[in-house]
Amino acid sequence: MTDKIKVAVTGASGRMGREVVKMVLEDDSLVLAAAIDPSAGEVDAGVLVGLPACGVIVTSNLAQALRDSGAEVMVDFTVPHAAYNNTLTAIENGVRPVIGTTGFTPAQIEQLDELCKSRNIGGLIAPNFSIGALLMMKFAAEASKYLPHVEIIEYHGDQKLDAPSGTAVKTAELISEVRQELRQGNPKEEETIEGARGGYYNGFRIHSVRLPGVFAQQEVIFGGYGQTLKIRHDSYERAGYMPGVNVAVKKVVGYTGMIYGFEHLMD
Numbered sequence: 001m002t003d004k005i006k007v008a009v010t011g012a013s014g015r016m017g018r019e020v021v022k023m024v025l026e027d028d029s030l031v032l033a034a035a036i037d038p039s040a041g042e043v044d045a046g047v048l049v050g051l052p053a054c055g056v057i058v059t060s061n062l063a064q065a066l067r068d069s070g071a072e073v074m075v076d077f078t079v080p081h082a083a084y085n086n087t088l089t090a091i092e093n094g095v096r097p098v099i100g101t102t103g104f105t106p107a108q109i110e111q112l113d114e115l116c117k118s119r120n121i122g123g124l125i126a127p128n129f130s131i132g133a134l135l136m137m138k139f140a141a142e143a144s145k146y147l148p149h150v151e152i153i154e155y156h157g158d159q160k161l162d163a164p165s166g167t168a169v170k171t172a173e174l175i176s177e178v179r180q181e182l183r184q185g186n187p188k189e190e191e192t193i194e195g196a197r198g199g200y201y202n203g204f205r206i207h208s209v210r211l212p213g214v215f216a217q218q219e220v221i222f223g224g225y226g227q228t229l230k231i232r233h234d235s236y237e238r239a240g241y242m243p244g245v246n247v248a249v250k251k252v253v254g255y256t257g258m259i260y261g262f263e264h265l266m267d
Helices: 013-026 063-070 078-094 106-118 130-145 164-176 238-254
Strands: 005-012 030-036 074-076 096-099 120-125 149-156 200-201 204-208 216-224 229-235 256-259
Touching: 005 013, 005 063, 005 078, 005 238, 013 030, 013 238, 030 063, 063 078, 074 078, 074 256, 078 096, 078 106, 078 120, 096 238, 106 120, 106 256, 120 200, 120 238, 130 149, 130 164, 130 216, 130 229, 130 238, 164 200, 164 204, 164 216
Parallel strands: 005 030, 005 074, 074 096, 096 120, 120 256, 149 204
Antiparallel strands: 149 216, 200 204, 216 229
């Protein structure tokens, strides 16, 4: 492995992809090995983010790009229906996937873990790369030990494809690891409109809001006798995820197997 980590970026002309390309180009310890985008033509990757030409060609052929570029890590912020196949392609070519796209099922994550181990490489699927969001999840899990009545409300833009968000699901999983299942609310309650109480998870509810003008927020609300506790995280721009992505790219080369959750790479 070279001193500089060779990185391939899928969805390079997308809004998240552009931020990843920019992050890689601005870090002297990383090299942009390939930029892949299904809708892109022969465009220099530097042009995508308004930086000087970097000599990397954007292509739509992921497998060929990974083979020809010698990429060591692939970063994917695409869409759920594409990210799974992209991850398989990366592993098949011995490239470590760092996936910020959500929507993977537990069965898929288990399968990808086995494939990574068979190739003796590491990988990461992270619902959220924001340090603040990870702390929000950690604090929520801790609070649920003492205030087990909880609901999650997550807000995203109206173009988000999966609901609930990966961050909400990961938060619910972390809470469930330390909180025994407790079915909340009145046992005789009825929904006069289907779905009014949100999605059911291990006794509590998750609500997904989808509206234009919203970027990404999540609120975890705890209720107790005579009190409530709200733990909230707000993301305002995509650049806020890049420090976490940078750490993941550098640390994943030292792991074997598919890691689920960026918190496992944090000190």
